[in-house]
Amino acid sequence: MPELSSVDALEETPHAEVFDKRIPRTVRLRLEADDRVPAHRHPESNVVLHLLEGTVDLTLSDDVYTLESGDVVRFDGDQEISPHAVDDSTALLVFAPKTDS
Numbered sequence: 001m002p003e004l005s006s007v008d009a010l011e012e013t014p015h016a017e018v019f020d021k022r023i024p025r026t027v028r029l030r031l032e033a034d035d036r037v038p039a040h041r042h043p044e045s046n047v048v049l050h051l052l053e054g055t056v057d058l059t060l061s062d063d064v065y066t067l068e069s070g071d072v073v074r075f076d077g078d079q080e081i082s083p084h085a086v087d088d089s090t091a092l093l094v095f096a097p098k099t100d101s
Contacts, residue, residue: 024095025045027095031054031085031091032085036085037081037084039059042081044077044097045077045097046098047077047096048072049075050071050091055069055086055089056083057083058081058082058084066086
């Protein structure tokens with residue numbers, strides 16, 4: 001059976017788990033204008049970020065990428081990551097476990 005969830009219904013926290021099953025981990029991230037997530041890593045994952053609304057400056061190591069609503073980016077989580085909301089923003093992130101192949 002497929003799992004079904006509504007991103008719009010996940011308003012209780014800025015970081016909300018989309019599904020109960022954690023592989024792949026899927027998170028809805030909501031940031032208000034000028035909110036920033038401190039630099040951190042997800043070394044065990046490849047990350048896909050889909051910006052649903054807003055504008056985000058995404059810092060990956062020493063580079064900054066400006067993402068706008070509808071943009072999708074995939075990157076290795078084993079680097080410093082810090083999203084900064086230019087305006088109110090919502091993103092869907094998928095953390096896919098790395099494999100040896």
